[in-house]
Amino acid sequence: MRLHKIASDGITKNLRQELRNGQIVRGEILKIYPNQKAQIKLSNQQLIAKLEASLVIGNKYHFQVNKSNNTIYLKVIGEKLKNQPKQDYSNLLRQLGMKSTKTNVSLIHKLMSEGIAFNKMQLTSALPILDAAKDKKVAQEVLQVMFRRKLPMNEAIFKALYIENISDQSSLMRQLLQQIENDPKYMNLSHELNRFVEISQIDKEQELLLLQANPKEQFIQQLNRYMKLMDFSNENRLLNNHINQQETFKNMLVQLVSTGSGSIQEQGEKLLHFINGIQLNSITETDNFIQAFLNIPGERLALKxxxxxxxxxxxxxxxxxxxxxxxxxxxxxxxxxxxxxxxxxxxxxxxxxxxxxxxxxxxxxxxxxxxxxxxxxxxxxxxxxxxxxxxxxxxxxxxxxxxxxxxxxxxxxxxxxx
Missing domain, CATH: 3.30.750 (Transcription Regulator spoIIAA)
Structure with a gap:
């Protein structure tokens, strides 16, 4: 997943989303009607609401959604907005009891401008992750994806998507292979890695001839090989979270990370995070759309x-x-x-x-x-x-x-x- 992938991860971002309990939204008072009613604009939605607070036409506010007895209440957070995003989001963070740092304000700004739903609990988990990340820009993009797709806001999922974004799969495979290829304990894992990244000059020439003769067949063969290696061969199993108990490539990696040590363990962990990111990011579905993403090692396809x-x-x-x-x-x-x-x-x-x-x-x-x-x-x-x-x-x-x-x-x- 590169930044272009994250930027295009928007199958649902413009669709009207159901308001959720605890969600924080930005709204504008459009009209005031008799009997304490008002027309309010929330992102790309408009609604007629019953007012129980003294609000003014044209003013904008932050609200927190609270559901009770099949009724949705919008609780005003703080004072009216000043139409100065940095100051408004800084005030929102302070109202929520969170640090108003430059990166935190930037994340809130992006979530609001993209219409991505979030609540206080998610922010409480996300902001420390953002604070600890080395590359703040990439971290913000990854967190946006996690918010949009309603993924659990934890370190493990963040690392998987983050490492997938900043790393190259073939390089990670090659680096791990160099460390384990002469160790008999990892013979099976070395064999699987060899199928993708370690090609002799003779094999390269043969692969190139095959690719030139039958490019479509070679691409499909590499795709199928990769799907099997990543345990994507059964889409239904993947979508239903059914785990293959056989010794898959990923299972071998998990074993290496749990029993290895030093640089081998560290390199194995990076590759494992990358694969987890690929699997998390491989298929996204809504009622009307499906989106899939694959990252396929390019060496056997004669790609740089x-x-x-x-x-x-x-x-x-x-x-x-x-x-x-x-x-x-x-x-x-x-x-x-x-x-x-x-x-x-x-x-x-x-x-x-x-x-x-x-x-x-x-x-x-x-x-x-x-x-x-x-x-x-x-x-x-x-x-x-x-x-x-x-x-x-x-x-x-x-x-x-x-x-x-x-x-x-x-x-x-x-x-x-x-």
Missing amino acids: KDLELEFKSKKSEDGKINPDYCRVLFYLDLNTLNETIIDMNIKQRAIFVTIFNDNESLQAKTITLLPSLKKGLEGISYTLSSIQFKSVKEQREVKNSPIETKSNAVYQGVDFRI
Whole structure:
């Protein structure tokens, strides 16, 4: 998971979220009605509420959600806001009894601006984690993901996502292999690591020939090998948290971390955290969407770095991936073309491709490949609608997925009380 991945981890961020007990929200008084009623704007929602406090039209406040007897009460936190975010969020932290540091204020600002739900208990757990992190920017991004996905706010999950973000999987594998490959205790683990990162020159030449002859088959083979290694071979087992009791690669790592010592234990722990991060981040589902992310070692695919693949899709009526409406993104670092992002958008089986790369001659060099690409897609009932070329410098992050939808519903009735 890199920063581009975290930034695009937004399948649900613009969807209207149900207010939760203890949640802290920012609201504006839009209108005052007779009988102590008012129209209030909370993020991208509007509602008619019963007032039990003296509030003023146009003023903004922080509220804490409290549910009781099927009624939602909004408790005002502190005074009216001054429309100065740093000062307002600093005051909010003090009202909650927390330290008003620059990094803490920045995190609150990001959560509020992104419409990510949070409560006091989560903040109490998250802020010490942020304070202890070396890279505050990455830590904030990771914590945002944890808040958005409602993951438990603890050190173990944070470390898994944090290390996955700042590390390279192949490098972690290679470093561990160098330390254990001559130790008979770790023979099985060494064998599994060898399958991904340790290739002799002869094997490299053979792999390259196979890749050039059958690139699709080689990619699928590497993907399947990786899915099996990471114990992702059964999606239902993963989603239902069923654990494979056989000696999987991860189980061997857990054993190494629990029985090893020194640098071997430390390196094994880093790789274990990375894999935990991959598994936590591999599949995200809502009622209408599914998002998957994979980080595949790139050495056997003749790549300079690991391949990152992100997939988003609407669900079909039976809850499965809808091949007519989906999006696939490939994050690559190629030997000649260097950093490359391929964004493939599918709508009603029409494919719109955007290639991000800083090589100015790339578009001219790929024109001759378009007919075979169109023919190949037509063979599987897809139509190539367009291909665009953009600079990575021009757009560092791939944003604004068309499968994300915004909700600005106005809710009527007295269903909230302040």
